[in-house]
Amino acid sequence: MATENSFNRGLHRWSILLAFCTLLLVVAGALVTSKDAGLSVPDWPLSYGKLMPKMEGGIFYEHGHRMIATTVGMFTIVSLIWIFRTDRRNWMRKLAVAALLAVILQGVLGGMTVLYLLPWWISSSHATLAQLFFSTTVAIALFTSKGWLGGPAIVPEDAENPLRGLSLAAPICLLGQLFLGAAVRHKAIGAIYHICGAPLVTAVVLWVSMRILLHYARNRELRTSAILLISVTLCQVFLGIAAYMTRIAYADAIQPMPLMVTFTVLHVATGALTLATSIAMAILVRRNLGERVEMPESALEA
Amino acid sequence: MFLQGCVVLMLSGCGSNPAPQTQTKAALPEAHVDPATAGTISGKILFQGAKPVMPTIDMSSNPSCERQQKTPAKAETVVVNPNGTLRYAYVRIKDGLAPAHWAPPAEPVKLTQSGCIYTPHVVGIMVDQTLSIMNDDPVNHNVHAESQTNAAWNISEAPKDEPKLRKFSSEEILFPMTCSVHPWMRSWIGVSSHPFFAVTGEDGSFSLAGVPPGTYTIEVVQEKLGRKEGKVTLAAGGTAAIDFTYGN
Ligand SMILES: [Cu+2]
Numbered sequence: 001m002a003t004e005n006s007f008n009r010g011l012h013r014w015s016i017l018l019a020f021c022t023l024l025l026v027v028a029g030a031l032v033t034s035k036d037a038g039l040s041v042p043d044w045p046l047s048y049g050k051l052m053p054k055m056e057g058g059i060f061y062e063h064g065h066r067m068i069a070t071t072v073g074m075f076t077i078v079s080l081i082w083i084f085r086t087d088r089r090n091w092m093r094k095l096a097v098a099a100l101l102a103v104i105l106q107g108v109l110g111g112m113t114v115l116y117l118l119p120w121w122i123s124s125s126h127a128t129l130a131q132l133f134f135s136t137t138v139a140i141a142l143f144t145s146k147g148w149l150g151g152p153a154i155v156p157e158d159a160e161n162p163l164r165g166l167s168l169a170a171p172i173c174l175l176g177q178l179f180l181g182a183a184v185r186h187k188a189i190g191a192i193y194h195i196c197g198a199p200l201v202t203a204v205v206l207w208v209s210m211r212i213l214l215h216y217a218r219n220r221e222l223r224t225s226a227i228l229l230i231s232v233t234l235c236q237v238f239l240g241i242a243a244y245m246t247r248i249a250y251a252d253a254i255q256p257m258p259l260m261v262t263f264t265v266l267h268v269a270t271g272a273l274t275l276a277t278s279i280a281m282a283i284l285v286r287r288n289l290g291e292r293v294e295m296p297e298s299a300l301e302a
Numbered sequence: 303m304f305l306q307g308c309v310v311l312m313l314s315g316c317g318s319n320p321a322p323q324t325q326t327k328a329a330l331p332e333a334h335v336d337p338a339t340a341g342t343i344s345g346k347i348l349f350q351g352a353k354p355v356m357p358t359i360d361m362s363s364n365p366s367c368e369r370q371q372k373t374p375a376k377a378e379t380v381v382v383n384p385n386g387t388l389r390y391a392y393v394r395i396k397d398g399l400a401p402a403h404w405a406p407p408a409e410p411v412k413l414t415q416s417g418c419i420y421t422p423h424v425v426g427i428m429v430d431q432t433l434s435i436m437n438d439d440p441v442n443h444n445v446h447a448e449s450q451t452n453a454a455w456n457i458s459e460a461p462k463d464e465p466k467l468r469k470f471s472s473e474e475i476l477f478p479m480t481c482s483v484h485p486w487m488r489s490w491i492g493v494s495s496h497p498f499f500a501v502t503g504e505d506g507s508f509s510l511a512g513v514p515p516g517t518y519t520i521e522v523v524q525e526k527l528g529r530k531e532g533k534v535t536l537a538a539g540g541t542a543a544i545d546f547t548y549g550n
Contacts, residue, residue, distance in 0.1 A: 040482035042444050042456045056441055057364040057483035117446070117454050254357060254377040255486040 005089050005149055011082050012144040018075045019137040023272060025072050026130055028065040029110075030268035033127075033185055034261040037061040038118050044111040069107060076103045079140065092143055099140065102133045120188035127182035128175070131272045135171075138276040139283060153219055154290040161215045162292065163208075167285040170208045170229065170278040177201045178271055185264075191244060198240060205233045205278065212281075219288050225281035232274045239267040333402035333496070335514050339538040344509040347391040347502050347522055350549030353382045359419075359486045366441045367418030367484060377486070378423045379526050387506020388548060390424040391524045392476055392492045394499035395510065396531065398518035404496040406431035410467070413479070413489060415443050415459070420479065420489035424501045424525075428494055429473055435459065435466040442483060449477040452493065476523050490525050515540070522546045 032038050040058030041047045047063045048054075055063060076099055083096040109126040116122060142148055157163055180194040212226035246260035253260075356376040361368040381389040410432035414421045418439060427433055435445055437459045445466065446456040451474040459466055473495040481487035492499060500508035515538040522530045527548045534542040 036485040037482050039446050039456050040444055042446075042458045048442055048458050048460060054442060056366065058481075058485060059442060059483055060363075062482070117456055254379065254488075255360060 005087060005092075007146045007149045008086050008144065011086055012141065012146070014075075014079065014082060015137070015141040015144045018072070018079055019134070019141045021068070021072050021075060022134045022137045023269060025065070025068045026134055026272045027265055027269050028061070028068045029127070029130055030265040031261070032061045032065045033123075034264045035061045035256050038123070039114065041066075041114070044114045066110075069110065073103050073107060076100050083140075087144075089143075092140075095136070095140060095143070099133070099136045102129060102136060106130060106133055118186065120183060120186040123186040124179060124182035124188065127185070127268075128179050131178050131275050132175070134272045135276040135279045138280060142280055142283065147221070148287075152288045153221070155216055155219045155222070155288055156290040156295070157292040158215050158295045159292050160295065161211055163211060163216060163285055164289055166208050166211060167282045169204050171275060171282055173201045173204045174271075174275045174278050178275060181268075181271065191247075195240075195244070198237060202233060202237055205229060205274075208281070212285075216289075221284045221288055222281070225277065225284050229274070229277045229281055232270060232277055236267065236270045236274050239263060239270055243267045330401055330403040333400075333404045335512055337512070339515055340512045341515060341536045341538070341540045341542065342509060342511045343395075343498075343513055343518065343520065343534055343536055343542045343544065344507065345393075345520075345544040345546065346505075346507045347388040347393070347524075348506065348545060348547040348549075349380075349382045349386060349388045350547055354380045356380070361418060361484070361486075364418065364441060364484060367439065370417040370439065375417065375419055380524070381423075383504055383506050385505060387502065388524060388527075389502055389504060389506060390422075390490075391502045391506075391508075391522050391546075392424055392426060392490070392499065393502065393508040393510070393520065393522050394426075394475065394492070394494055395496065395513070396519045396521035398516050399496055399498070399514070402496075404428065407497075410434040412436065415439055415445075415481070415487070418443075418481075418484045418487060420487055422489070422501065424476075424490045424492070425479075426492050426494065426499045426501050427470065428497060429471060430469050433468045433470070433491075435468065437461060437463055443481045443487070444483055446480045446482065447477065447491070448480060449474055449491070449493075452477075475521075476525065478525075492523070520544055524548065 035058060037058030041053065041062045043049065047059070047066065053059055053063055080096040080100050084093055087093065106126065106129050109122055109129060113119065113122040113126055177194065177197045180189070180197050183189045184191045184194045209226040209230045212222045217223045243263040246257065246263050250257040250260050356379060358374045358376055361371065378390060383389050406428035411425060411427045412434050413425055414436045416438040418441065425433070437443055440461050442461070443459045444456055445459055447454055449470065451472045452470045457466055470493040472493065474493045476490045476492050479489045479491050498510045498513055500510060502508055513536055515536050517533060517535045520532050520534055530546045530548070532544050532546060534544045536542045
């Protein structure tokens with residue numbers, strides 16, 4: 001059974017480290033795009049025919065991204081081995097395999113986009129898979145946590161305010177919005193699509209989170225995830241506006257401007273955090289939600 | 303490097319080298335100009351209004367580039383000469399020549415990376431003429447032809463590398479050549495199917511010599527200010543003049 005697994009502090013800490021390094025990797029990847037450095041190293045997997053080229057100009061960002069990516073790949077292999085040795089949950093082992101496959105595919109997409117000169121659909125797939133991989137590492141950290149292994153605190157699903165289906169809406173909308181953002185970044189579509197998507201996705205996030213806060217706040221895990229999701233989404237909206245403003249202001253710049261780079265990279269990284277939080281929230285809903293019941297009005301006040 | 307290594311086999315053989323283009327223009331007759339009737343089309347590219355101020359390039363991301371500049375380099379997006387003309391405007395005969403195949407000169411056109419700036423800023427070259435790309439710098443550059451009609455490519459050029467030689471098989475008027483190591487580096491390449499093109503210099507004038515008599519559409523292309531067209535008629539052995547004015 002899933003819950004028979006005992007808490008392994010080392011594995012949990014390692015999983016948090018993997019998630020943290022993956023977030024750094026997302027930042028490094030976002031920097032490559034924002035610094036226009038994607039093609040600064042024309043060859044792949046070697047860089048200027050070497051394992052370690054001179055780290056100058058755009059090469060610092062592109063090769064730095066490759067190095068961090070290699071490290072994250074190694075860490076994912078360690079996670080896989082560790083999970084296979086100590087974790088008895090079958091689905092957890094499958095998740096670790098999926099994570100490794102995802103990171104390998106991600107590396108191949110990264111290489112392909114360099115060799116094919118950044119076609120938008122490869123670059124955007126690379127950007128989207130990056131966010132999904134980060135969410136996977138966050139899920140692994142969640143699944144290895146003491147709280148998770150301690151078992152759920154079941155709350156019945158209120159038939160008047162169902163949550164199970166709705167909780168999936170946030171990650172699905174966020175993933176779509178992320179892909180639009182990536183497509184804007186790689187110049188496939190105008191920014192208007194991503195901008196129009198923002199209020200819709202924000203509304204969905206608010207709808208789900210507020211339903212939890214209004215009707216399921218008794219459950220600590222659900223409450224925490226809802227508060228976190230609202231917080232990162234608010235940050236994300238502000239960062240998106242700031243990133244767009246800098247883009248307009250520096251439209252004629254001859255090179256990437258630091259303020260534009262900063263806000264855009266923060267927007268990408270916070271996008272990863274938003275998706276991961278929404279996925280964690282959907283997972284926690286599935287874990288903590290019990291049978292659907294008709295609730296008397298008074299029960300909601302608990 | 304493990305992850306990078308384990309996919310190298312899967313991807314070996316794929317890359318961005320342009321496929322050899324089929325020679326459709328072989329069917330055209332060879333161009334012939336009678337020197338007795340050829341004339342010259344000349345003119346100036348003028349700029350009116352406030353001179354745009356070009357930003358200084360920030361080369362701090364690669365100090366080896368910065369050290370080569372005596373004074374900080376400025377962008378060359380719109381350069382107005384002291385006499386009120388435009389530098390780096392690409393001028394050509396767009397229409398009016400009889401269909402023919404013009405043999406490119408054997409002499410290559412040079413594009414130099416020097417002080418992490420491309421010289422010249424705008425390059426005119428003929429279809430199938432050799433472009434010789436040189437690196438005078440102590441730093442790595444990548445050279446990315448962002449062409450649309452011609453197959454795009456991206457190559458690396460290390461310090462002291464032999465010049466990289468490249469050809470373009472189709473006419474394509476102004477596409478950027480860029481470097482992602484130094485994102486400010488940008489030159490513009492115009493690939494012409496005939497020899498009647500010019501890039502304006504410090505006096506903003508152009509002169510297209512050896513042109514057969516006829517009525518022609520002359521086109522100017524400026525990377526930022528866009529395209530302009532005008533018509534001229536050239537009498538046998540004569541001269542024709544046409545000026546273009548950009549400005550705000
Ligand atoms: Cu360069």
